[in-house]
Amino acid sequence: MKAVVLLSGGLDSTTVLAQALEDGCEVMALGFSYGQRHTRELDSARRICEHYGIRQVVVDLDLSSFRSSLIGGDGDVPEDRGGCLADEIPSTYVPARNIIFLSVAAGLCESIGADRIYIGVNAVDYSGYPDCRPEFIGAFERMLEAGTKAGVEGDPIRIVAPILHASKADIVRLGIRLGAPLALTWSCYKGGDRACRRCDSCRLRLRGFEEAGFKDEIEYE
């Protein structure tokens, strides 16, 4: 089995990568350089691929014309934006991001003959994001059945979302059980030497480790 794993370098996608390897897949990691505020996550992704000795493709995708507070712009990162945890569409929503990432992953699958895409989408903490829901994953698979060579030939690309219904504590437990190099991951929205501990992403991560009963080994401010 060959798989493309969408790897950002964060806790979630690194745990998903560990699951793909546990499942016995031959893995190619796929990342994107799309005008993020910092490259800290991409650096993490590179180190994680080196750790596992797997190949990584980083696709340059200039989305600078896309307004979003997550990818550049003048606004500060909201430290307590709430929306990410609430049942509404957050203001930091990046338009169609998972749609674009999965599409490129599908192209890479067809290029290298992979039959599955692993993605760390999560419907628990990100219930407000339309493209983090199971309905979306199913609809995307059906689109791939109709629109790809593999699909029309009867062997469609499948999307594997191992942490779709997992809490952050579940993800930490799974990552640790699979021996994922969680100390190499980066979750903070900011790009400093140490994680800020205050942004939504840091808070979710810290709470996850706490609930799972493990120590988070990255450095915090």
Add this chain to the structure above:
Amino acid sequence: MKAVVLLSGGLDSTTVLAQALEDGCEVMALGFSYGQRHTRELDSARRICEHYGIRQVVVDLDLSSFRSSLIGGDGDVPEDRGGCLADEIPSTYVPARNIIFLSVAAGLCESIGADRIYIGVNAVDYSGYPDCRPEFIGAFERMLEAGTKAGVEGDPIRIVAPILHASKADIVRLGIRLGAPLALTWSCYKGGDRACRRCDSCRLRLRGFEEAGFKDEIEYE
């Protein structure tokens, strides 16, 4: 009505752009720089946007890791590859290209508040391409309903494919009726000063003009 129009600079997408303007849309053109063999099409797209006085976004998308004889590589362009006109998947198939382009277009729609994407897919001359079929367009719309903010809010992005069932002669007639600047378009797979007249794309185009009874005003070798 705001629309994103996928504009390559070729005959088909330029006719589709003319249709979007005829339909009364406020248009933003979207093109891709993805490692094409030549930038002749992109130059055409720029001139066409200048002609109409519309805004154009060109997204850099590095697909150099994707094998395909259409985007770089060592192989020559087949002059008579046949497959494009046959009922099978051609060897020059670019993996998931329309899927990727439509995904980025959907992101741009969400960014600028557009509610429709115009695309020049065609199921007549490209019946062998999975992502040029009506089934694919429908499945993509349903995926957007599930996976975008506009979709879950009940006002999904629609995909408009005005030349889906048109022959090349139909497209030429439509373009001319709409006053599209067909003399600015470029279809040849090669990037010379003049179109080669011999590649599949040139042959389709010339046959279309001939059947429609119009003169093709671009320069040929």
